[in-house]
Each structure stands twice: as structure tokens, then as C-alpha cells.
Amino acid sequence: xxxxxxxxxxxxxxxxxxxxxxxxxxxxxxxxxxxxxxxxxxxxxxxxxxxxxxxxxxxxxxxxxxxxxxxxxxxxxxxxxxxxxxxxxxxxxxxxxxxxxxxxxxxxxxxxxxxxxxxxxxxxxxxxxxxxxxxxxxxxxxxxxxxxxxxxxxxxxxxxxxx
Amino acid sequence: xxxxxxxxxxxxxxxxxxxxxxxxxxxxxxxxxxxxxxxxxxxxxxxxxxxxxxxxxxxxxxxxxxxxxxxxxxxxxxxxxxxxxxxxxxxxxxxxxxxxxxxxxxxxxxxxxxxxxxxxxxxxxxxxxxxxxxxxxxxxxxxxxxxxxxxxxxxxxxxxxxx
Numbered sequence: 001x002x003x004x005x006x007x008x009x010x011x012x013x014x015x016x017x018x019x020x021x022x023x024x025x026x027x028x029x030x031x032x033x034x035x036x037x038x039x040x041x042x043x044x045x046x047x048x049x050x051x052x053x054x055x056x057x058x059x060x061x062x063x064x065x066x067x068x069x070x071x072x073x074x075x076x077x078x079x080x081x082x083x084x085x086x087x088x089x090x091x092x093x094x095x096x097x098x099x100x101x102x103x104x105x106x107x108x109x110x111x112x113x114x115x116x117x118x119x120x121x122x123x124x125x126x127x128x129x130x131x132x133x134x135x136x137x138x139x140x141x142x143x144x145x146x147x148x149x150x151x152x153x154x155x156x157x158x159x160x161x162x163x
Numbered sequence: 164x165x166x167x168x169x170x171x172x173x174x175x176x177x178x179x180x181x182x183x184x185x186x187x188x189x190x191x192x193x194x195x196x197x198x199x200x201x202x203x204x205x206x207x208x209x210x211x212x213x214x215x216x217x218x219x220x221x222x223x224x225x226x227x228x229x230x231x232x233x234x235x236x237x238x239x240x241x242x243x244x245x246x247x248x249x250x251x252x253x254x255x256x257x258x259x260x261x262x263x264x265x266x267x268x269x270x271x272x273x274x275x276x277x278x279x280x281x282x283x284x285x286x287x288x289x290x291x292x293x294x295x296x297x298x299x300x301x302x303x304x305x306x307x308x309x310x311x312x313x314x315x316x317x318x319x320x321x322x323x324x325x326x
Contacts (some may be wrong), residue, residue: 044248126259131307153296
């Protein structure tokens with residue numbers, strides 16, 4: 001196993017009110033009230049069975065508007081250089097985005113969401129349930145994020161979105 | 164934007180004690196004590212700056228041994244059919260894996276980990292910090308997972324791994 005090429009295809013499109021990168025909230029926790037929806041391509045419809053019984057889901061998607069990858073970046077929340085893997089910035093070697101969003105309901109192949117921090121038109125790669133058993137972990141160290149107070153983080157993290 | 168093809172490349176390899184799919188724990192919470200490491204390809208080294216100050220990280224990886232995608236699956240924890248997007252099963256349309264692992268330390272391009280539920284030799288796609296601000300969410304519904312008691316889940320979830 002070495003530096004293989006890995007080919008994926010979009011399973012759907014994420015729709016949101018965010019039309020400009022610079023005004024898109026940086027995380028779902030700073031996008032509360034921002035509704036959006038996933039339009040899953042109809043051939044994947046059977047994969048949604050029972051998903052509506054989860055309150056939160058992971059969306060894994062392709063940052064289709066990401067700039068060229070950089071290994072050292074200043075995150076939106078702090079004007080200090082960090083390694084890109086210590087941030088959630090989009091300009092990653094593989095521009096993969098990860099958001100935990102609230103699932104409001106499902107109608108046919110449409111998933112209605114709250115807390116959408118994703119640019120309109122983003123290609124979706126995968127959906128997974130976010131669950132108490134698997135995903136709530138005992139974090140003890142938050143690195144540079146602990147240096148940013150909650151008020152500043154919320155203000156910077158919304159990036160123009162008014163909730 | 165429609166059904167585009169998306170090309171990624173491995174940024175490193177995940178090494179673990181798990182050599183057989185059927186004996187690999189299904190989630191990090193059932194793999195406590197199972198050490199492993201990421202060998203990041205050296206050209207990405209600068210991306211690790213300050214990552215060692217986080218206790219937990221997301222690994223996003225390619226299920227390179229996944230069987231053909233199925234839209235309806237029985238998850239390991241329950242003998243009932245569910246849509247694949249309502250489970251964490253590997254046989255997904257895009258076989259992308261997601262694990263929250265404990266970061267024990269970093270030496271050069273090697274990340275030492277605990278709670279590794281990943282098959283040895285798995286290609287790594289991305290690393291992100293898992294943080295209190297972004298990733299601890301107020302889950303209210305866990306779908307079918309609420310029907311599986313904790314003892315049964317631990318027993319089935321370890322799949323032969325003795326912690």
C-alpha cells in the first residue's frame with residue numbers, strides 16, 4: 001500500500017443559504033438557525049432507511065471551492081499560524097469537509113437540516129449517524145482553541161451570518 | 164455541479180494490531196488500549212504543527228478492504244436491516260471511514276494513538292482536531308442504537324479484541 005489514488009463520486013448536493021465562502025459560518029455550532037437540505041441522488045434512497053430516527057448526523061463532503069492546499073494556515077478563530085491538520089480550514093491536501101448537523105426530517109430523498117455551515121452546491125460524499133455511544137468523547141486538551149474565548153469564537157465563527 | 168468524480172490521494176498509512184477485518188473493533192470506544200500509529204508521508208510534516216496539543220483527533224480514511232457497496236445492511240451491533248447511511252458499516256457508496264482516536268504523542272511524522280479500530284495498512288485521507296467547541300453536541304435521538312444496551316454493544320463492538 002502506498003500513495004494510491006482514490007476515486008469517489010458525489011452521492012448528492014448540499015443546499016444552503018450560504019453563497020459566498022467568506023460569509024459562510026465556519027462550523028455548525030456557529031450556524032444555529034441556518035437551515036439547509038441535502039438532495040440525495042435518487043439511486044441512494046434505500047440507504048436512508050431509519051436515518052430519520054437520529055437527531056444529529058455527520059456530513060462528509062468535498063470542499064469544491066477550496067483554494068490550493070497549504071500546510072500551514074491561520075485559522076479563522078485566531079491570527080496565529082498552525083499546521084492545517086490542527087485546524088478545520090478547507091485548504092487541505094484532500095479537501096474533505098466534516099460537519100455535525102441537526103437532522104430535522106427526511107422527505108423522500110431530501111434531508112432537512114439545521115446548523116448548516118456549508119457552501120450552497122457542495123458535493124456530498126457520505127452521511128453517518130452521530131451518536132452518544134460512538135461520538136461523545138472525553139476531551140482533555142483543545143490545543144490553540146482553548147486560547148480563544150467563547151464570545152470571540154462565536155463572533156468570528158459566524159462570519160457575517162446573523163442567527 | 165452534478166455527479167462529479169473526486170480524486171484524493173493517501174497522506175499516510177494507519178498501522179495497527181488489527182490484521183483481519185472480522186476481528187477489528189467496530190469503533191474506537193470498543194478499542195480502548197489498542198495502540199497504533201499513523202505514518203504521515205514526510206511531505207505533509209509541516210501540517211502537524213501544534214496538533215500534539217489536542218487530546219483527540221478525527222482520522223478520515225479509505226476503507227480499502229470494504230466489500231461492494233450495499234444500501235441496506237445489518238450493522239454489527241444489531242441483527243436488523245438499516246440503511247447504510249444510518250450505520251457506520253464500511254460497505255458504503257464512498258467507502259470513507261471516520262474514527263475519533265486518542266492522540267498520545269507525535270514524533271516527527273509518526274502519530275502515536277490509542278483506541279485504534281482501524282485495519283492495519285489503511286490509507287489515511289485527512290486528520291482534524293476533535294474539540295470541545297465544535298464536536299460535543301447535544302444528541303437527543305440515537306435511532307436504532309438506543310435499542311442496543313451498553314453491555315451488548317461493548318461485547319459485539321470489540322469483535323474479538325481483548326482489552
